[in-house]
Amino acid sequence: MCGIVGYIGAKEKKNILLDGLKELEYRGYDSAGIAIIENGELKHFKAVGKLKNLRDKTKKYSSSGFGVAIGHTRWATHGKPTELNAHPHLGEYSFVVHNGIIENYQEIKNELEDVGVNFLSQTDTETIVHLFEKNNTNLNNPFHAFKKTISKLNGAYATLLITEAEPESIFFAKNGSPMLIGFNGDEIYFASSDTPIIGKATEVYYLEDGEYGYAKNGEVKLFDSIGIEKEIIKKPLATDKKMAQKDGFRFFMEKEIYEQSQVMNDCMIGRVLDNRIEFEELDSNLFRDINSIKICACGTSYHSALTGAYLLERLAKIPTQVEIASEFRYKEPLLQKDTLFITISQSGETADTLEALKMANRAGLKSLTICNVDNSSIVRESSSAILTRAGIEKGVASTKAFATQTMVLWMLTLYIAELKGNISKDRLDDELHAIRKIPKALIVTDRLHDKIHRLSKRYLHGHGFFFIGRDIFFPLALEGALKLKEISYLHAEGYPAGEMKHGPIALADSELFTIALMPKSLHYDKIKSNVEELSARDATILAISPEEFELADDFIKTKYSSHAMLEFFEMMVITQLLALEISIRLGNDVDMPRNLAKSVTVE
Ligand code: F6R
Numbered sequence: 001m002c003g004i005v006g007y008i009g010a011k012e013k014k015n016i017l018l019d020g021l022k023e024l025e026y027r028g029y030d031s032a033g034i035a036i037i038e039n040g041e042l043k044h045f046k047a048v049g050k051l052k053n054l055r056d057k058t059k060k061y062s063s064s065g066f067g068v069a070i071g072h073t074r075w076a077t078h079g080k081p082t083e084l085n086a087h088p089h090l091g092e093y094s095f096v097v098h099n100g101i102i103e104n105y106q107e108i109k110n111e112l113e114d115v116g117v118n119f120l121s122q123t124d125t126e127t128i129v130h131l132f133e134k135n136n137t138n139l140n141n142p143f144h145a146f147k148k149t150i151s152k153l154n155g156a157y158a159t160l161l162i163t164e165a166e167p168e169s170i171f172f173a174k175n176g177s178p179m180l181i182g183f184n185g186d187e188i189y190f191a192s193s194d195t196p197i198i199g200k201a202t203e204v205y206y207l208e209d210g211e212y213g214y215a216k217n218g219e220v221k222l223f224d225s226i227g228i229e230k231e232i233i234k235k236p237l238a239t240d241k242k243m244a245q246k247d248g249f250r251f252f253m254e255k256e257i258y259e260q261s262q263v264m265n266d267c268m269i270g271r272v273l274d275n276r277i278e279f280e281e282l283d284s285n286l287f288r289d290i291n292s293i294k295i296c297a298c299g300t301s302y303h304s305a306l307t308g309a310y311l312l313e314r315l316a317k318i319p320t321q322v323e324i325a326s327e328f329r330y331k332e333p334l335l336q337k338d339t340l341f342i343t344i345s346q347s348g349e350t351a352d353t354l355e356a357l358k359m360a361n362r363a364g365l366k367s368l369t370i371c372n373v374d375n376s377s378i379v380r381e382s383s384s385a386i387l388t389r390a391g392i393e394k395g396v397a398s399t400k401a402f403a404t405q406t407m408v409l410w411m412l413t414l415y416i417a418e419l420k421g422n423i424s425k426d427r428l429d430d431e432l433h434a435i436r437k438i439p440k441a442l443i444v445t446d447r448l449h450d451k452i453h454r455l456s457k458r459y460l461h462g463h464g465f466f467f468i469g470r471d472i473f474f475p476l477a478l479e480g481a482l483k484l485k486e487i488s489y490l491h492a493e494g495y496p497a498g499e500m501k502h503g504p505i506a507l508a509d510s511e512l513f514t515i516a517l518m519p520k521s522l523h524y525d526k527i528k529s530n531v532e533e534l535s536a537r538d539a540t541i542l543a544i545s546p547e548e549f550e551l552a553d554d555f556i557k558t559k560y561s562s563h564a565m566l567e568f569f570e571m572m573v574i575t576q577l578l579a580l581e582i583s584i585r586l587g588n589d590v591d592m593p594r595n596l597a598k599s600v601t602v603e
Pocket of ligand 1: 298299300301302344345346347348349350353396397398399482483486598599600
């Protein structure tokens with residue numbers, strides 16, 4: 001995800017920017033750039049790939065004396081990761097960096113092109129700098145021009161702008177994407193999170209949505225969304241970097257659960273269009289002569305694969321099989337060339353998945369990977385790849401990677417369904433309508449988190465957990481159980497609800513905890529009877545459902561009931577928080593559970 005750093009002061013600016021961007025590296029990016037104005041003169045550098053490339057490019061450059069500087073790490077959304085698309089973006093005499101999405105950029109771009117403005121990049125960001133310069137030509141006042149520019153922008157943004165028209169100032173605005181201002185005497189810093197400025201600034205102000213202003217001569221002028229000047233109430237800045245990377249959360253896993261709403265937006269950008277799904281990275285020939293799909297993965301990624309298989313068969317009408325990679329490798333599988341071989345992996349380095357892919361490649365199958373890490377071994381080995389854009393996942397227990405893998409599979413299903421003419425327009429519209437609601441369904445409210453925190457104290461003992469569900473809620477049950485066992489070390493199993501009576505129900509007593517996923521939109525009556533059977537045998541039931549269930553010992557009421565996937569994602573967050581809260585109460589290191597590694601590169 002993109003990162004921003006800015007600085008006004010007399011120190012060497014290149015290093016402040018590069019060191020600051022380094023601190024944001026963990027969020028993931030594919031290009032970077034900096035721009036500095038010193039003695040009235042603009043200098044800029046950009047490079048694709050790692051920050052080291054930008055460091056190499058700027059080796060001979062150093063800045064001295066007072067100046068203004070902005071830097072950015074870009075994670076491609078509109079347009080490919082190229083130097084031209086990297087920030088800062090240049091107008092005639094100004095530079096801009098931006099995080100977020102300008103939703104009406106095309107409209108603004110068309111207007112500017114109509115009056116002869118030339119665009120160099122494919123980004124939405126470049127519109128900001130050209131619009132600013134056009135406004136400045138008319139108003140001859142950079143601040144008023146900036147104000148007018150941001151009033152035109154729709155969408156989410158955090159942006160910094162520097163201009164030769166006023167070389168001692170940085171103009172800033174924030175709406176929907178994070179940005180803060182750091183202070184240390186006359187020096188002023190900007191950043192999209194506090195890690196880049198820890199150890200540099202002593203005080204901080206976190207901008208609120210709609211705020212904008214400028215920094216000049218060691219002072220910041222701040223205005224609220226209706227243009228009224230505001231007093232800046234600074235706070236002391238934390239000194240612990242690790243704490244700051246967690247953005248105030250207790251664990252990375254917790255932070256990553258909260259991030260899911262945002263990363264889902266990133267995952268969907270440019271792919272969910274008005275009336276169809278688009279994957280710029282896929283060649284539509286990939287699906288020519290394909291009559292079936294085989295998906296291979298491990299652990300959590302395997303659970304997203306299982307979910308995807310339900311969707312692919314139901315909506316795209318394409319036969320789909322799912323295999324655990326470590327099993328697949330040694331079963332002497334029959335591979336046919338009309339099968340598309342899909343691998344799913346957060347890390348892109350899982351040895352079993354990689355080896356399964358190599359087998360499929362040797363057998364001459366077309367391959368596609370759904371992966372979170374570009375240039376990883378699995379991405380390199382696959383003939384095509386869709387990146388999940390979840391950003392770096394630090395918690396060993398996967399959360400946002402699972403969410404985005406499942407979303408990619410859903411989008412891919414609709415893409416194939418349309419390509420093969422297997423979905424009606426009305427059904428596709430319904431699915432797209434539901435997809436657009438997912439980021440909202442993933443927002444964690446204080447109310448929900450508090451409730452799960454309170455409930456969790458009742459689930460610290462017992463002789464085990466059964467997570468049960470039907471249809472797509474069966475893989476979600478598997479995933480809920482895996483999350484819980486990984487970080488709490490309590491025994492948990494995921495089971496298809498209808499299968500309990502074929503054996504596991506023998507375990508039922510009051511010390512058996514059943515987490516029942518009871519969506520309203522899919523087989524509600526069926527799952528209800530399965531849970532009743534367990535309740536009759538005295539099992540303790542925690543029901544998760546939009547519908548009150550009187551036999552539940554504990555109940556978490558969900559909001560959505562209009563589409564199974566909306567219910568799926570809402571319940572996913574609940575199971576993640578439940579695992580987290582139980583494990584924290586048990587005093588475990590949630591981010592680094594015993595015996596586990598984030599990337600499993602051994603067989
Ligand atoms: C569980 C978890 C693991 C991974 C598995 C595969 O929370 O993270 O089960 O899903 O090791 O890893 P990737 O997806 O990197 O191939």
